[in-house]
Amino acid sequence: MSRKLVTLDDFTIDQTRQFPKATGQLSSLLRDIGLACKIINKQVNKAGLVDIIGQFGATNIQGEEQMKLDVYADETLINVLKRSEDCAGIASEENDDFVAFDDEYSHNSKYVVLFDPLDGSSNIDVNAPIGTIFVIYKRVTPLGQAVTAEDFLQDGSKLMAAGYVIYGSSTMLVYATRLGVNGFTLEPSIGEFCLSHPNMQVKENGKIYSLNQGNTCKFETATQQFLDYCMEDNKDEGRPYSHRYIGSMVADLHRTLIKGGIFLYPADKKNKNGKLRLMYECNPMAFIIEAAGGMASTGTERVLDVNPTELHQRVPIYIGSKNMVQQALSYIVE
Numbered sequence: 001m002s003r004k005l006v007t008l009d010d011f012t013i014d015q016t017r018q019f020p021k022a023t024g025q026l027s028s029l030l031r032d033i034g035l036a037c038k039i040i041n042k043q044v045n046k047a048g049l050v051d052i053i054g055q056f057g058a059t060n061i062q063g064e065e066q067m068k069l070d071v072y073a074d075e076t077l078i079n080v081l082k083r084s085e086d087c088a089g090i091a092s093e094e095n096d097d098f099v100a101f102d103d104e105y106s107h108n109s110k111y112v113v114l115f116d117p118l119d120g121s122s123n124i125d126v127n128a129p130i131g132t133i134f135v136i137y138k139r140v141t142p143l144g145q146a147v148t149a150e151d152f153l154q155d156g157s158k159l160m161a162a163g164y165v166i167y168g169s170s171t172m173l174v175y176a177t178r179l180g181v182n183g184f185t186l187e188p189s190i191g192e193f194c195l196s197h198p199n200m201q202v203k204e205n206g207k208i209y210s211l212n213q214g215n216t217c218k219f220e221t222a223t224q225q226f227l228d229y230c231m232e233d234n235k236d237e238g239r240p241y242s243h244r245y246i247g248s249m250v251a252d253l254h255r256t257l258i259k260g261g262i263f264l265y266p267a268d269k270k271n272k273n274g275k276l277r278l279m280y281e282c283n284p285m286a287f288i289i290e291a292a293g294g295m296a297s298t299g300t301e302r303v304l305d306v307n308p309t310e311l312h313q314r315v316p317i318y319i320g321s322k323n324m325v326q327q328a329l330s331y332i333v334e
């Protein structure tokens with residue numbers, strides 16, 4: 001029996017048809033993001049050739065500067081989105097401030113995109129998975145002018161869509177809207193993302209915990225207690241749990257989405273807001289995991305309810321299978 005290949009485009013156009021008033025701009029914006037990620041993917045695949053083509057960030061044999069992969073990813077996304085008719089501006093983990101696209105088309109575009117162009121960059125050298133994380137908001141300022149900070153500093157609960165691309169043993173784009181979460185694997189021979197993981201759901205219970213356990217000496221009591229719980233010998237309740245930590249949020253969350261579990265980057269004695277960025281890492285992942293039936297908290301509130309005050313704000317995060325997140329939160333005394 002032959003199965004019909006559903007490309008990312010087919011899929012989003014189909015989703016748009018479910019809303020008679022939809023203009024299709026969101027699908028075409030997603031197509032543009034997909035295109036940028038395919039370009040980044042090509043460059044990521046060359047990362048192992050550094051001995052031949054020169055280290056990223058260094059000067060190569062022809063005397064040309066090799067662009068660092070995160071800078072390359074950032075510029076690729078900006079260039080593609082600048083040309084997109086549907087994007088009015090971007091904000092990126094790599095840039096201090098947002099960029100409002102200043103042309104007539106962009107002034108009339110409805111959406112802004114925020115992204116972490118390359119997540120897990122310390123994993124490039126060891127050929128472990130890295131990723132790109134993105135989130136799409138509808139602008140709140142009127143059409144016909146350049147977007148402002150107000151368009152970017154919106155609560156996560158207002159976002160329209162979020163996703164990530166994982167550059168792993170295969171390249172996958174996972175995309176979430178309020179209709180659910182779907183995964184698309186890049187089929188290299190046709191250069192298209194094809195639906196491979198429809199309607200992704202995160203398990204209510206998991207058996208894997210994921211955090212940088214090397215930071216134990218800095219952890220607050222609540223994190224220590226949760227760790228003790230995960231490591232406790234309790235056969236009836238299926239513990240000890242397994243510990244897995246790749247060090248790329250995209251890769252750790254991709255596993256969590258597929259196998260269940262919890263990922264946490266909590267506040268510690270030194271870093272009261274944890275490490276990860278609200279706008280580029282925590283909000284998009286919280287939206288995806290919630291859309292798949294999971295949970296995401298800062299320890300004191302739902303991640304998506306945090307009212308952002310600045311673009312590069314950091315928040316602690318507990319995210320994944322509902323019951324595991326609730327268990328971790330149960331040790332936090334306000």
Ligand code: AHG
Nearest residue numbers: 118119120121122212247248249250
């Ligand atoms: P980035 O490469 O975008 O700076 O992000 C790295 C982040 C995230 O991907 C990962 O979960 C975390 O840093 C790992 O931090 P530690 O090395 O402190 O564990």
Ligand code: MN
Nearest residue numbers: 116119120281
């Ligand atoms: Mn990151």
Ligand code: MN
Nearest residue numbers: 093116118119
């Ligand atoms: Mn990054």
